[in-house]
Amino acid sequence: MKQAEPLPLFKAWVPEWAIRAVLFWALLPPFLLLGLYAGSGAEVAAYYGVEPADVQFSILLFYAGLVAFLPFDPHLGSYLRLRNYLLVSVVLLAGLVGLAGWVRDFRLLLVLRFLQGTVACTIVTPLLTLIFSRLHTTRARAMGYAVFYGGLLASAPLGTMLSWTVLDRYPVPALFHAFLLLAVPGALLLLLILNGVRTRRRLPLTQLEWPSWVLLATMLLGMAYLASYGQLRYWLESPEAWLALGLSVVGGGAFGWRQWHLKRPYIHLGVFRYRTFCVGLVLFMAFYFFRGTTNISASYFTGVLHVNAHQMVELQAATLVGIVLGVSVVVRFVLLGTPLRRLLVVGFALLLAHHVWMYLLFGPAQGLAVFRLPLLLQGVAVGFVLVPLALFTMGGLPPQLASAGTFAAVAFRNLGFVGSLAVTSVLQPYWRTAQLDRFRADLLPGTSLVAARMQVLQHTLQGRGLDVETGQRGAASLLSRTLETQTLLRYCLNYFGLVSLGITALLVVLLVLPPLHWQAVTFRQRPL
Structure with missing residues (x-):
């Protein structure tokens, strides 16, 4: 025929x-x-x-x-x-x-x-x-x-x-x-x-x-509100946070219940019966949690190094080149039949190397040129992780569930992104307060170190024509600004250190967990 x-x-x-x-x-x-x-x-x-x-x-x-x-x-x-x-x-x-x-x-x-x-x-x-x-x-x-x-x-x-x-x-x-x-x-x-052609059969x-769309949107909006305002509203101490949490729970629960009972569900929940798919979703969430350090490094560049627009564009260009390079290389390895688990290990190892490298480079007076290679490495790493991760997650699903799997993967990517922002909003003020308390305990007013530092700053300002009172206020302001810079720097170090430990633990799991080895698919073993 x-x-x-x-x-x-x-x-x-x-x-x-x-x-x-x-x-x-x-x-x-x-x-x-x-x-x-x-x-x-x-x-x-x-x-x-x-x-x-x-x-x-x-x-x-x-x-x-x-x-x-x-x-x-x-x-x-x-x-x-x-x-x-x-x-x-x-x-x-x-x-x-x-x-x-x-x-x-x-x-x-x-x-x-x-x-x-x-x-x-x-x-x-x-x-x-x-x-x-x-x-x-x-x-x-x-x-x-x-x-x-x-x-x-x-x-x-x-x-x-x-x-x-x-x-x-x-x-x-x-x-x-x-x-x-x-x-x-x-x-x-x-x-x-x-051309003016129709590609889909009219349904x-x-x-x-429509009801499933409303329920899913309600859940996502409630989670977005909690991630953005939860820390500012002291989480469950405010009625707004309780309302957002209630909308998320009720909307998500009603959405799941409706999908199980619909003949044609909005998202077919049968995808969660496949072990490889579930493991891939967990890896997706972990990956986007680790990706949250991108905002942390941007805060360091702006808050500590005070980069201008031209310098920030140069740094982002290095990341962009790395992404193009990483995606181009990893897709060739996939087409050659390299096991996806091996590519994931390499990708997360490169991501770990980026975080350790950045941790070692963080400093109050660091030159921007030294960050180009670490940011290039970050781009290569995320490109090396995401494409094999998507193939690993979707590779074990039958064709009739491919669309549902894609929708669920995008939704869990959103959950990982929102979770990363929520964790950042909690850890940043916590570490900031702890660091300020530590500095205040070590550098009490009247101690020789603070007095000497204040005197140097005051003499410098007076040498530029300021009177004594104005010089004292200016010196106090400069010392406070230095304290804020050191606090932000310590926060960046703590967060990158925490993520480095998380990536290390994930690499150990990838190397020793048997289900990942059993379920790994390659381009040659199964048509993609």
Whole structure:
């Protein structure tokens, strides 16, 4: 029987290399929008007159909108032809981003961020389908995950580079306008080369599972609130935290109960019966907890070394080069049949080397040049971990559960990210208070060390023309600033040390735990 011809998704005159380039260009902006101003939270908070926790909450709202809508998008997208569906999504996202650059009320921005995440999902899902369609069958999964997770990893340093470059000269609205200038041309090119074909079978309206979307979004929003404001509200001492916790528990419980009893569940919970998949989800959460040190190192660069925009862009460029290098190398090893467990061990070992290296380099007067290689190593490490980890997690699932597994993996990635922020918000004030108490106990006013330091600072300021009283106040201010710098430095050292111990323990588990060895899949043993 003659096989059906594949759908002509793209115009016949477009070369293959151009199709792949346009697909990647169009896929990157939705990822970039997630952490668009994550590296410039202080500037955004100052512009809107809010706290840094509010800025963090707005980032998590985007993530919650994307994750909650991810299983819903294939059903909704079946009602339109692919090009028309993407056209609607691009117009909506451009409008939402434009509004974000126009509004000054931060509460309205929070609503826009959640809607941006929801609409961004309607662009990401069809583009991933198109990317997989351009790859050979035997290479599709490995190369597709490399493109997807490579773009996801690259979006963080790219977003930091963009925000620092723009906000160094312009106000916050210019950042959203710059995003549109980068994103719209790629979207227009994609719409130009696409054919007007339908890629999905239209599903009945009765199969649109709106209640599950509401329950999942409620759970994710409650968790985002706890991670952002829990420490500021003293956790369960405030009614707001109790309400957020209740919404998370009730929403999550109702969502799980509904999935077990639905004939066509929003996310098929049968994926959790597979041991390899569950182990992979745990590794995903651990990996994104370890990735939380990226924000810690950024705090060190800004709070201790006081880098400028040009210097921060250079550091992020080193990380970006490492990500591209790591993803490119590891996908070749996957295609050659290297066991995934071995690649995971190498990746986490490189990540451990990065953390130990950074721990040894942290200091109050360190040169920036010495951090380029450790940041390059970090990029290589995360690229070396994430692609094999995705293949390991999804490799043991049957084809009919692949979509549900992808949705669950993205949701657990969100949990790892939120958990990392929550742990950071707890440990930072705890270690800061402990360090300040230690300094105050050792350096009481009137001791010879403090008196000598104050006298040197006071004489220096008086030598620059200040009177005695002003010199005393200035010396006290400088000493307090030095104390804050040392406290931040000790916090960075403690956190990197803790993560280094965690990665070491994980490496031991990867090396000695038998189930990981039994369940490891390779490219040659099983078609990907």
